[in-house]
Amino acid sequence: MNEAVDFKIVEAPAKPISMNPKKFGMWLFIASVTMLFMALMSAYIVRRAEGNWVFYELPNIFGYSTILVILSSVCLQLAYFYRVNVTRANNLIVATFLLGIVFLAMQSLGMYQLLKEGHHFTGGNVSESFFFIFPWLHGLHIIGGLVYLIIVFITLRKGSFNKVQMEMCTTYWHFLGLLWLYLFVFLTLLR
Amino acid sequence: MATLDVHHHIETHDHDDHGHEHHHGNFWTTYIFSEDHKVIAKQFLLTGMAWALIGGILSVLFRLQLGFPEANLSWLKPILGGWLTAEGKIDPDFYLALVTMHGTIMVFFVLTAGLSGTFSNFLIPLQIGARDMASGFMNMLSYWFFFLSSVIMFISLFISTGPAAGGWVIYPPLSALPQAIPGSGLGMTLWLVSMALFIVSSLLGSINYITTVINMRTVGMSFAKLPLTIWAFFLTAVIGILSFPVLFGAALLLIFDRSFGTSFYLSDIYIGGEALPNQGGSPILFQHLFWFLGHPEVYIVLLPALGITSEIIATNSRKPIFGYKAMVGSMLGIAILSFVVWAHHMFVTGMNPFLGSVFTLLTLIIAVPSAVKIFNYVTTLWKGNIRFTPAMLFSIGLVSFFLTGGITGLFLGNSAVDIQLHDTYFVVAHFHLVMGSASFFGMMAGVYHWFPKMFGRMMDEKLGYLHFWLTFIGVYLVFFPMHYIGIAGFPRRYYSWTAFETFSGFADLNMLVSVAAIITLAAQFVFLFNFIYHIFRGKLAPANPWNSTTLEWTTPRLPGHGNWPGEIPTVYRWPYDYSKPGSKEDFIPQHIPFSETPESNLPNENDQIKLDLGGAGVGGNKH
Numbered sequence: 001m002n003e004a005v006d007f008k009i010v011e012a013p014a015k016p017i018s019m020n021p022k023k024f025g026m027w028l029f030i031a032s033v034t035m036l037f038m039a040l041m042s043a044y045i046v047r048r049a050e051g052n053w054v055f056y057e058l059p060n061i062f063g064y065s066t067i068l069v070i071l072s073s074v075c076l077q078l079a080y081f082y083r084v085n086v087t088r089a090n091n092l093i094v095a096t097f098l099l100g101i102v103f104l105a106m107q108s109l110g111m112y113q114l115l116k117e118g119h120h121f122t123g124g125n126v127s128e129s130f131f132f133i134f135p136w137l138h139g140l141h142i143i144g145g146l147v148y149l150i151i152v153f154i155t156l157r158k159g160s161f162n163k164v165q166m167e168m169c170t171t172y173w174h175f176l177g178l179l180w181l182y183l184f185v186f187l188t189l190l191r
Numbered sequence: 192m193a194t195l196d197v198h199h200h201i202e203t204h205d206h207d208d209h210g211h212e213h214h215h216g217n218f219w220t221t222y223i224f225s226e227d228h229k230v231i232a233k234q235f236l237l238t239g240m241a242w243a244l245i246g247g248i249l250s251v252l253f254r255l256q257l258g259f260p261e262a263n264l265s266w267l268k269p270i271l272g273g274w275l276t277a278e279g280k281i282d283p284d285f286y287l288a289l290v291t292m293h294g295t296i297m298v299f300f301v302l303t304a305g306l307s308g309t310f311s312n313f314l315i316p317l318q319i320g321a322r323d324m325a326s327g328f329m330n331m332l333s334y335w336f337f338f339l340s341s342v343i344m345f346i347s348l349f350i351s352t353g354p355a356a357g358g359w360v361i362y363p364p365l366s367a368l369p370q371a372i373p374g375s376g377l378g379m380t381l382w383l384v385s386m387a388l389f390i391v392s393s394l395l396g397s398i399n400y401i402t403t404v405i406n407m408r409t410v411g412m413s414f415a416k417l418p419l420t421i422w423a424f425f426l427t428a429v430i431g432i433l434s435f436p437v438l439f440g441a442a443l444l445l446i447f448d449r450s451f452g453t454s455f456y457l458s459d460i461y462i463g464g465e466a467l468p469n470q471g472g473s474p475i476l477f478q479h480l481f482w483f484l485g486h487p488e489v490y491i492v493l494l495p496a497l498g499i500t501s502e503i504i505a506t507n508s509r510k511p512i513f514g515y516k517a518m519v520g521s522m523l524g525i526a527i528l529s530f531v532v533w534a535h536h537m538f539v540t541g542m543n544p545f546l547g548s549v550f551t552l553l554t555l556i557i558a559v560p561s562a563v564k565i566f567n568y569v570t571t572l573w574k575g576n577i578r579f580t581p582a583m584l585f586s587i588g589l590v591s592f593f594l595t596g597g598i599t600g601l602f603l604g605n606s607a608v609d610i611q612l613h614d615t616y617f618v619v620a621h622f623h624l625v626m627g628s629a630s631f632f633g634m635m636a637g638v639y640h641w642f643p644k645m646f647g648r649m650m651d652e653k654l655g656y657l658h659f660w661l662t663f664i665g666v667y668l669v670f671f672p673m674h675y676i677g678i679a680g681f682p683r684r685y686y687s688w689t690a691f692e693t694f695s696g697f698a699d700l701n702m703l704v705s706v707a708a709i710i711t712l713a714a715q716f717v718f719l720f721n722f723i724y725h726i727f728r729g730k731l732a733p734a735n736p737w738n739s740t741t742l743e744w745t746t747p748r749l750p751g752h753g754n755w756p757g758e759i760p761t762v763y764r765w766p767y768d769y770s771k772p773g774s775k776e777d778f779i780p781q782h783i784p785f786s787e788t789p790e791s792n793l794p795n796e797n798d799q800i801k802l803d804l805g806g807a808g809v810g811g812n813k814h
Contacts, residue, residue, distance in 0.1 A: 011784050011799055013411025013761055021325035021406045028398040032436045039440035039483065043455075043476055052471050122452040126471040129453040133444075 026168045030175050033141060037179065040137070041186060044130050048190065054125035055191050059113040062135070065106035066184045072099035073177040080170050083161065090156050096173070097149045104142055107135045134183050138176070145173050226327030227752055231334050232313035233645060236638070238341060239305020246296035247712045253289040256281045258705025260689050274353070283686045287356035288374050290684055292348065294359030295382070297627060299389055300344070302492040304337050306634045310495055311400045311424040313641065317743035318418050320409025320760060322753045325402040329395050336392035340385045347381035355382035358684060360485065363456035363477050367448045370462055379449070383442055390435045397428035409742070411762035416781065418741050418766040419512060422519050423498020426526045427491050433530070434487035441480035448472070475540050482533035489626050490529040494522060496633020497564060500586040503640050504568055506739045507583035508575030509777050511767035513567045521560030528557045538606040539613050547606035554604035561597050565590060576770065576777070580737070581655025585636035588663050589629045596625025599674065617677025620670045628666045638722070643736045647749040648729030654721040658714055665711030672700045740780045741766050
């Protein structure tokens, strides 16, 4: 339809700005996960403000797991920086993966310790029920992140380096790390 | 970085061509697990229509009970079976299930998935000039999650304890306690599972829509040149992404309360004289979370219909839409405001009166962008060269409902007036007009208008007129009397009022409403016939039957995979160049450059040509 007129076309319409659609989609996904946690956090705040809220200390292990999840993010970022060196990048991804597993284990241990101290998910004060939701739901997202790490690892092993995929994975993992950091601060300050 | 981006661009281009040349899918990949946005749109449309039919039939069933409380319905025994009492009346528990399922089906499955799912999928790539959605795979997943969710909700209609019956808002504690009503048992569990899948489907869809609109527009398609339909779908998807996760959170806590024994929403409850162990929860908390989705959901339902209407009214008035920027601005305003008004659904939950007045103020502000939209529709019609196609009639019908229903919103938005009106038929009348019927009319308008592009054939106009007038009059007959019933104090969701002397005076009005509801439902079969028959036997459609300006009409009669056989057209002008003074025809499509229409260009458009002439000499890289 345009061909017939090509020498007459004198306007040069601009190409609209755009970024990689998949990466963009990842940011939107992150936005929706953020909204999910914001909903639960605001529920927590609202319910807490109503009183009848039992205070208790969080086990220290959640502090250590927070450091661990930050370390894992550093590892993954290094893997991204060293992506030209496939072996090195792969080792760092394995390290990230293992740190993620240990993080999950520590979160579970932390929850187990709470149970041992008599803070149960059901039957107790609603503040106790509320607490368990956060590491549990965050853990589910971490599992998603671990699966993603495996996918990136396999792609790297095959030698078909995919920068976009790696960047998306890094973005998601950093987001999960930041999310936990925020949740940790939130749950510590607003018990 | 730059090289990589270019590389990526080339890759996608190759991929496009590849898909274009070798698309010989079998039946399964072409029609069932298709990744083509047009097929997925049709899947959403057909599923949505099936649900609309089910939702409509459910509403007629409970209208029978309300309009004819003494009637013997035992002739429905073959369909309803055990849901009829021995006297041939609808079982009260089943009545609650009927209103619940009618609401759920209509709000989520018809007007969210059926409307957004159909037209966002169909129109976004076609109108912005893209080969397909950003991710065809995610798009396919979006439909199949919706399908799975539909199957589960459908199954819940047939279980022995009946489907969910706590109202479509599923307030705990009623919905949280299986021993409360039969519908809070397995039916409620299935409802929650189904809705969780629905939310996943909706999020997958919304992520795709936003990504596509922002990143996949053709050359020249700046945001200021987007058709208003695309603006509407885009903002709808943004609202969806921000609000549906909140419903997911609310449903998650409800699932824990129901199945794991927590007490997020439960406290101090006695059932049958027995105290429940649940302590410390807050049922109001659920309402806050629910309505934080629930109110934006109203606009998720309405905005696509408004977008479709903008397009159809401009096309069929042969006039540019009045106040394009005001239209975009008001949609943006509605989208933002929709997140800060949720508590007007909760004025009588004992909330702080000061907070109530804040929400009253915010709620009434929504009337401003809504009024701007209505004003712009009317001024677009004003002195237009109007073509009354069925799509146009349905669009005008939408404007009418949006106005009638919107005005009662001003009553309900007042926290003081709401004390009298809340949970009465006034509310039912209000939201059925402004959101239900208006959005339904938008959907119908869209089907009539884009049917030629979807199926390559024309629908029958005469049947369309019949469908429109029966539905339009029917809808007003159903919902207008409800205002009076509501002001008189009739509460909604009640099985029967015949036991109360106060309310027996309105039996005739209720009968009228029920008769009108039956006629309205019957009229939809005219549409169904028109729709299905003309998919196969309709007159072949020309490429651009409505002389419209947007890009989808530059595709062949039945666009194939990839939408345009050749290059994607470039966009030079906004989508509403109808009846431009000096122009040879009464419409100039978006892909016609200004240099081809010197007779109708405005001074600033001519400037654009001159400016680029100078630039072309320097760059000279157009081809």
